[in-house]
Amino acid sequence: MHFKCINCESLPMRLNDVPESPDLPTEAELEQVIPAFYARVRQDSMIGPLFNAAIDDWDHHLARLVEFWSSVMLSSRRYKGNPMMAHLRHRTEMDPEMFGRWLQLWAEVTDAHLSAEAAAAMQEKAGMIAQSLQYGLFFRFSGNQEFA
């Protein structure tokens, strides 16, 4: 059966499908911007304490985060973890305002370190992932909800 979803967009499935693009960060840039971002997060009065309490080994964590961003931005498939499960462990300590603060800092640091195009792409993806995590953390469908 042939099916073309007119409401959907197909995605490259492998790294080789993604040519290096000025609109995306490079691996080298990710290795700069991710540590810079978390250095800023750790100093923040709202979300810094949460991250400082949750993460023991920052070198290990930053390496995983570079893998994660390489996977979502460059389709490298380097990251093997599950962000949702990692965040669920800290669900009671988080609220939507903290996600907003994280995104605000993310915008500041990516704007400072990356081209405007790459920063915008990183910010768009981060916003989408933050939204997804919040759906998983804070939102539950009511079984009684009806739709048209």
Add this chain to the structure above:
Amino acid sequence: MTATPYSTTAIFDENSLPDAIRTAHTTKGGVWGLLRVLEGEVNLVFPDSGRKEHATPQQPALIPPQERHHVEILGPMRVQIEFYHENPLLIHN
């Protein structure tokens, strides 16, 4: 106020579900999907965040714009996907 989909797919079962939906893809900007399960159950997987929504006839699953996702088949099922220009949950409430 209730939401009205501007487009709806055919009804698919575990054999007819297109590869386009079984593998990672996204909706376009501004397009919200609502995965409705008519029979059985499926998982809707969002690989970037690791979120996995279990969808049943009582529990449809929301697909936000441009978030990479795919349907994971768990057994016999029938599903249909509705498309909206706005978040159907926010309109409803």
